[in-house]
Amino acid sequence: MHLSADAVALAAALVHDQVSSMTVTALLFASYADVLQRESIEIALPNGATVRDVVAHVRAMPGGDILPPSPLVAVNQEYARPDAVLASGDEIAIIPPVAGG
Numbered sequence: 001m002h003l004s005a006d007a008v009a010l011a012a013a014l015v016h017d018q019v020s021s022m023t024v025t026a027l028l029f030a031s032y033a034d035v036l037q038r039e040s041i042e043i044a045l046p047n048g049a050t051v052r053d054v055v056a057h058v059r060a061m062p063g064g065d066i067l068p069p070s071p072l073v074a075v076n077q078e079y080a081r082p083d084a085v086l087a088s089g090d091e092i093a094i095i096p097p098v099a100g101g
Contacts, residue, residue, distance in 0.1 A: 020047050021046055021047065022045055022086070024042075024049075024091070024092055026093075027091055028041070028058075028094055029095060032096050049086050050082065051075060051084045052082040053086075055070070055094065058094060072097075073093065073095065075091070077091075
């Protein structure tokens, strides 16, 4: 069986994408969930992606501009900095400001 160069390149790209990508879950609360009309988002990212990449992805969605450039974020229930590197399966909670009285 002979494969064309295009078929070989496509197969290599698919294998590369499967090896070099991950999926994380962004959790949204309160006003963020209301505006984006969902409580969670599954996001496919390249390996080595950061919290900043998740925030950018959510901010690019319709209504996502409600998020400040650097919202409070927790990864797997621990506060995280924007440059924190993520792993496949991580839960990223994007936390809106809370006011109390």
